[in-house]
Amino acid sequence: MTTLEIRGLHVSVDTPEGEKPILNGVDLEIGSGQTHAIMGPNGSGKSTLAYSLAGHPKYRVTGGSVLLDGEDVLAMSVDARARAGLFLAMQYPVEVPGVTVANFLRTAKTAVAGQAPPLRAWIKEVGTAMDSLRFDREFSERSVNEGFSGGEKKRHEILQMELLKPKIAILDETDSGLDVDALRVVSDGVNRAKATTGTGIMLITHYTRILNYIKPDFVHVFVAGRVAEEGGPDLAERLEAEGYDRFLSAV
């Protein structure tokens, strides 16, 4: 049983005009096997939260704490966070020309597991995961994300999540830009990770559509850099019907 505990998190970015606060005290707790949907208007800071948890150098934490089973995540390097069990499926996955998917996956798995996986078992595991995410095997030899379509990039993120088996996964708009089939394939992948690894999920999304496939236990409304309201799955339905006006006028 794992818990990710975010307490009073404040984050800013450096701009030419000076420091700009984006997160203004985020409180959130995610446990193994739980799914938390995060919904909120554009620019409210959802990706900022995701990147800050992963340790992107662009974001400066100015207050608060993040603990993974009591360990101070904010004190860890980016790679140490991943090895501790955090995973971020990015809204805009990065192209790495010249590094093949096969090499990348194996290197990442070796780093996260602390030792190289046995070759034959690994090849089989990757093959199965690629099949279930509808990847042609030839993708193994392509450069990481280079020339991938938008949907392929998103499926590639979920492929990595399935293989790296994180304790907590943050999915930043993984459903955006997916066609109906891909949405199902990706959701199946996430549900497998929940079922087999007990991964806790933070699902950032704009649409209730994916919530039909991945059932959230909690829904959080994210506005102006903090959680403005929390509720059950029905809150998502209300947001879809009513929009964010109610919360925006309150700020």
Next chain:
Amino acid sequence: MGISTESRGSRLASFRLADFPFPTGREEEWRFTPLADLAGLLAGDLAAETVIQVQSQAGASSGPSAGLARTGAGKDRPGRGEAELDDGEPGEVGVRVTTAGRDHPRIGLAPAPGDRVAAAAWAASESATLVTLDATAAGSLTVVRVIGGDGSEPARPSATHLAILAGAGARGTVLLEHTGLARLAQGVEIILEEGADLTVIAVHDWAEGSVHAASHRIRLGRDAHLKHVTVALGGDLVRVTPHIELAREGASLDALGINVTDSGQHHEAQLFIDHAAPNCRSRVAYKGALLGPAAHSVWIGDVLIRSQAEGTDTYELNRNLVLAKGAHADSVPNLEIETGRIQGAGHASATGRFDEEQLFYLQSRGIPEELARSMVVHAFFAELIGQIGCGEVEDALKVAVDAKLDQRRNTHS
């Protein structure tokens, strides 16, 4: 773009040493080069091949050796002091490696030297190693090794000349390896006759303390295709000046370059791509990594599209990865176009540090920072090495480049 206003085509070229005054360092072709380090090579009294051994292995099927990974079996022959290495029939693969006098009808066919060191090399080289390939040389690999001293005595300023002649329809690969300790002025002439398709790979992996100025002078015939690759790894100063004349209609050039430059090294490539005939194509891609604080690299890409070169299609690119504070990469593309009737002409030059987003992405998957960095650098070169098209050389080069990168990792971390 270059700052010179004079046309690249009107710059002095001559076989006569006396035509070239001692450079002051302000000349366009010398302004980036530490001239003091070339002392001895500019003087003109160079020893001809006395301290440089040239070995060759014609039509080798078992791959490169010496500086590159493994020692191939084959008929190694010292090229010095022998009048004619092979005066009989061409080998079964249609490649012949001989020694010939400078007045041999097949020597001196390429464009004239373009600077004083190149002219000095020509003046001092009374004989040359001559590699000829004919149409039966399909897909052969010929290895020529230029081997300097072992460091037990200082290197004497010396000169050597190599001529590679691919006859009509010849196809093959010539790998030119440079190892050991040397102070060398070198002429390399490459002639491709009609329809020849040749790959020439020059790898400079000299020992520390070496100084090398290589003048590659190249003429491409009708519909000929040359893939020209230069690699600079070792050596205190390596300056390669490829002058490539696309002399007949339909000629095509791919020029690739790699340099991995550490502190105290100066790696320089000055290209002159002379489009002198219609419907020719050239692609230039040079990539460099600067590893240490006092590393210096220079890339100059002069492309001239003459008025008669209608239908020209050219693109040149230089990318440098600066991995240490204080390292410096000079990158000067220069495009001169004398006709408007071309297919396309472009250039790109970029010098930068690591792509932080790439590093973040790899690290966010648990990959430690050092390993992520080395993956990105290896990938940077792997993409270019993959274009060489000769598997054995590609593999050996990857090993050599990785070794140089790792050596730096071990000494700097």
